Amino acid sequence: xxxxxxxxxxxxxxxxxxxxxxxxxxxxxxxxxxxxxxxxxxxxxxxxxxxxxxxxxxxxxxxxxxxxxxxxxxxxxxxxxxxxxxxxxxxxxxxxxxxxxxxxxxxxxxxxxxxxxxxxxxxxxxxxxxxxxxxxxxxxxxxxxxxxxxxxxxxxxxxxxxxxxxxxxxxxxxxxxxxxxxxxxxxxxxxxxxxxxxxxxxxxxxxxxxxxxxxxxxxxxxxxxxxxxxxxxxxxxxxxxxxxxxxxxxxxxxxxxxxxxxxxxxxxxxxxxxxxxxxxxxxxxxxxxxxxxxxxxxxxxxxxxxxxxxxxxxxxxxxxxxxxxxxxxxxxxxxxxxxxxxxxxxxxxxxxxxxxxxxxxxxxxxxxxxxxxxxxxxxxxxxxxxxxxxxxxxxxxxxxxxxxxxxxxxxxx
Amino acid sequence: xxxxxxxxxxxxxxxxxxxxxxxxxxxxxxxxxxxxxxxxxxxxxxxxxxxxxxxxxxxxxxxxxxxxxxxxxxxxxxxxxxxxxxxxxxxxxxxxxxxxxxxxxxxxxxxxxxxxxxxxxxxxxxxxxxxxxxxxxxxxxxxxxxxxxxxxxxxxxxxxxxxxxxxxxxxxxxxxxxxxxxxxxxxxxxxxxxxxxxxxxxxxxxxxxxxxxxxxxxxxxxxxxxxxxxxxxxxxxxxxxxxxxxxxxxxxxxxxxxxxxxxxxxxxxxxxxxxxxxxxxxxxxxxxxxxxxxxxxxxxxxxxxxxxxxxxxxxxxxxxxxxxxxxxxxxxxxxxxxxxxxxxxxxxxxxxxxxxxxxxxxxxxxxxxxxxxxxxxxxxxxxxxxxxxxxxxxxxxxxxxxxxxxxxxxxxx
Numbered sequence: 001x002x003x004x005x006x007x008x009x010x011x012x013x014x015x016x017x018x019x020x021x022x023x024x025x026x027x028x029x030x031x032x033x034x035x036x037x038x039x040x041x042x043x044x045x046x047x048x049x050x051x052x053x054x055x056x057x058x059x060x061x062x063x064x065x066x067x068x069x070x071x072x073x074x075x076x077x078x079x080x081x082x083x084x085x086x087x088x089x090x091x092x093x094x095x096x097x098x099x100x101x102x103x104x105x106x107x108x109x110x111x112x113x114x115x116x117x118x119x120x121x122x123x124x125x126x127x128x129x130x131x132x133x134x135x136x137x138x139x140x141x142x143x144x145x146x147x148x149x150x151x152x153x154x155x156x157x158x159x160x161x162x163x164x165x166x167x168x169x170x171x172x173x174x175x176x177x178x179x180x181x182x183x184x185x186x187x188x189x190x191x192x193x194x195x196x197x198x199x200x201x202x203x204x205x206x207x208x209x210x211x212x213x214x215x216x217x218x219x220x221x222x223x224x225x226x227x228x229x230x231x232x233x234x235x236x237x238x239x240x241x242x243x244x245x246x247x248x249x250x251x252x253x254x255x256x257x258x259x260x261x262x263x264x265x266x267x268x269x270x271x272x273x274x275x276x277x278x279x280x281x282x283x284x285x286x287x288x289x290x291x292x293x294x295x296x297x298x299x300x301x302x303x304x305x306x307x308x309x310x311x312x313x314x315x316x317x318x319x320x321x322x323x324x325x326x327x328x329x330x331x332x333x334x335x336x337x338x339x340x341x342x343x344x345x346x347x348x349x350x351x352x353x354x355x356x357x358x359x360x361x362x363x364x365x366x367x368x369x370x371x372x373x374x375x376x377x378x379x380x381x382x383x384x385x386x387x388x389x390x391x392x393x394x395x396x397x398x399x400x401x402x403x404x405x406x407x408x409x410x411x412x413x
Numbered sequence: 414x415x416x417x418x419x420x421x422x423x424x425x426x427x428x429x430x431x432x433x434x435x436x437x438x439x440x441x442x443x444x445x446x447x448x449x450x451x452x453x454x455x456x457x458x459x460x461x462x463x464x465x466x467x468x469x470x471x472x473x474x475x476x477x478x479x480x481x482x483x484x485x486x487x488x489x490x491x492x493x494x495x496x497x498x499x500x501x502x503x504x505x506x507x508x509x510x511x512x513x514x515x516x517x518x519x520x521x522x523x524x525x526x527x528x529x530x531x532x533x534x535x536x537x538x539x540x541x542x543x544x545x546x547x548x549x550x551x552x553x554x555x556x557x558x559x560x561x562x563x564x565x566x567x568x569x570x571x572x573x574x575x576x577x578x579x580x581x582x583x584x585x586x587x588x589x590x591x592x593x594x595x596x597x598x599x600x601x602x603x604x605x606x607x608x609x610x611x612x613x614x615x616x617x618x619x620x621x622x623x624x625x626x627x628x629x630x631x632x633x634x635x636x637x638x639x640x641x642x643x644x645x646x647x648x649x650x651x652x653x654x655x656x657x658x659x660x661x662x663x664x665x666x667x668x669x670x671x672x673x674x675x676x677x678x679x680x681x682x683x684x685x686x687x688x689x690x691x692x693x694x695x696x697x698x699x700x701x702x703x704x705x706x707x708x709x710x711x712x713x714x715x716x717x718x719x720x721x722x723x724x725x726x727x728x729x730x731x732x733x734x735x736x737x738x739x740x741x742x743x744x745x746x747x748x749x750x751x752x753x754x755x756x757x758x759x760x761x762x763x764x765x766x767x768x769x770x771x772x773x774x775x776x777x778x779x780x781x782x783x784x785x786x787x788x789x790x791x792x793x794x795x796x797x798x799x800x801x802x803x804x805x806x807x808x809x810x811x812x813x814x815x816x817x818x819x820x821x822x823x824x825x826x
Contacts, residue, residue, distance in 0.1 A: 095759075389505075395742060
């Protein structure tokens with residue numbers, strides 16, 4: 001007697017299951033991948049129905065994974081997926097020593113992207129984003145969070161969030177949308193910052209939530225962007241309307257962002273380069289997830305990365321993300337894992353936990369993504385290497401051979 | 414009247430030609446890419462016969478490159494392509510704080526690779542190397558240098574160099590072989606280092622050159638490896654037998670490697686993390702090319718890279734390479750370019766010059782590779798981006814869409 005299934009992935013050298021993570025993994029748990037050697041996976045109706053020996057199945061499609069490693073699809077919990085245009089021209093300015101502010105004054109920076117994004121139609125935005133989503137998938141990301149924030153007016157913020165809605169239906173990658181109207185104060189509100197906060201709170205949040213366009217509300221709490229008080233006001237208003245708080249915290253300076261995240265019970269505090277000991281301790285108490293973005297640090301040509309080891313040691317669950325945006329242009333979580341291991345001293349296992357199950361927890365998707373276990377979506381990568389340790393070891397190279405999303409092969413080399 | 418050609422690459426957004434580089438490019442010349450906008454390339458009998466407007470040709474195969482960037486195939490002038498086994502298990506030991514010496518004592522390090530390589534048959538070595546060559550090609554490397562040095566006895570050093578010979582006939586990537594018998598003193602010669610140098614000088618070099626198995630002779634001049642005097646003896650003996658000197662210089666400590674390279678008129682001095690001002694000045698005087706290996710620095714988890722800007726400013730021609738080896742496992746020159754720009758402050762144009770024409774000069778291949786100009790081999794990459802500036806800008810992602818080697822399409826996404 002055999003049971004019919006849709007797909008059987010057979011004889012993988014190892015299957016990294018990350019089973020049994022109802023809550024984000026912390027400390028030593030981040031090293032426990034629940035690897036099964038020489039294992040198979042049975043998939044039916046888009047879900048995983050068995051992992052391990054998998055005897056007694058007959059499958060429409062059998063994939064031989066011998067000599068290969070199977071891991072959960074990467075979850076990228078912090079991206080700015082929709083924006084128009086590119087900023088490759090800024091690299092030479094950065095190399096010449098121009099500061100972010102000077103580049104902004106020369107017509108670059110976030111202002112450039114906001115202008116281009118406001119001018120673009122939703123179809124144009126989608127066309128650019130679809131290409132990025134294809135790249136994500138080819139590098140193994142099967143679920144991502146994606147923020148608005150290059151609109152900075154009601155019309156464009158809505159346009160971006162509606163693009164996410166439509167992209168979600170059109171592309172295999174699952175997209176979890178975040179409202180980030182408070183990404184920066186737009187040019188036209190210069191000197192009237194409080195009025196822009198009023199706009200976000202009184203007009204944007206009600207419209208976004210009425211249209212049901214976002215799951216999270218994020219804010220860039222930073223010197224020259226939004227103060228801790230302004231950030232708090234925005235996040236609490238979002239919360240009142242059902243948006244779960246997230247926060248760009250302590251990236252360039254220490255503004256108490258981590259403490260604010262704890263205070264408003266944010267699901268995550270992101271960046272954290274300049275987080276204080278007190279901030280770390282508050283995050284640990286409240287179980288706020290640290291979403292760390294090493295590719296951003298690389299893009300900024302900095303040598304000092306976020307204190308991942310201190311966060312892990314202090315019992316804060318850590319996740320990793322790309323921060324995909326025009327100033328940190330990468331869709332590749334494998335590159336992020338490499339930076340995490342080589343510059344933040346995370347172990348290969350910690351970095352993989354941070355890029356799958358903990359990342360899924362950081363965007364409320366852990367019930368269906370982030371691990372390979374019975375009942376979850378069959379979001380699975382077959383990597384062209386005999387162990388997960390090759391993800392950081394084999395530098396600069398895409399190890400993804402096959403990507404399955406909800407049990408369907410959506411990418412294959 | 415039209416002329417028949419084999420391939421016509423049409424309407425590229427830009428063609429980076431790097432034309433007219435009879436000698437390695439220095440200083441400001443490294444920024445001069447000789448880009449032609451909206452250009453085409455005509456290819457016949459494996460060679461480039463026209464670049465620019467290219468009117469009046471009819472081609473067997475026409476490739477539309479509109480919106481894309483065409484650059485010369487990358488030349489990787491420093492690899493240790495043939496070795497057996499991998500050392501992914503060492504990453505966790507490094508993260509736990511074990512030193513290179515401790516890892517070596519635990520059975521890792523170069524000793525591990527030498528043991529595996531000695532045990533492997535030439536067919537096994539070729540099988541592993543062919544996979545690496547396929548990856549190189551997919552990431553745009555069409556010519557590479559490749560060293561022996563994981564044999565450290567006559568039999569295995571010859572086996573490796575013979576593998577290069579056979580690989581060269583079997584795989585599209587052109588391989589330029591280097592004899593590196595003096596990569597390290599093998600275990601069995603511990604305490605008898607001078608005897609090992611005698612072996613290299615009196616037995617290995619004569620056999621290697623008699624069999625015509627290498628073009629260059631390299632040595633690891635470093636504390637705990639080979640002294641400056643030993644290195645000099647080996648390089649001069651190689652030179653006497655027709656091998657052009659190269660040198661692993663000033664990587665971990667300053668041993669005067671750059672000065673030695675100048676003294677023996679080496680074509681290149683490689684690594685150079687610890688090079689002195691005097692060493693730089695000597696290199697500039699003698700025109701020794703600096704081959705810089707930033708992925709190695711990344712692999713070693715160091716923050717301080719080689720002084721690329723100082724070298725360029727001092728009139729030393731700079732090339733870039735992967736250093737592909739079990740302790741720096743990457744075949745991807747785009748990753749190297751990204752490290753060069755973001756951590757060594759090279760401009761996108763300098764990094765591209767360093768990865769093509771200057772790299773070709775560093776391995777004596779500039780007469781046929783490293784630029785797109787009439788008469789050269791048609792080794793050409795079509796990149797999926799509108800300008801070469803995307804190579805460092807679009808982080809962690811393979812931009813190569815199509816690779817032509819000697820006019821033949823050998824890789825296509």
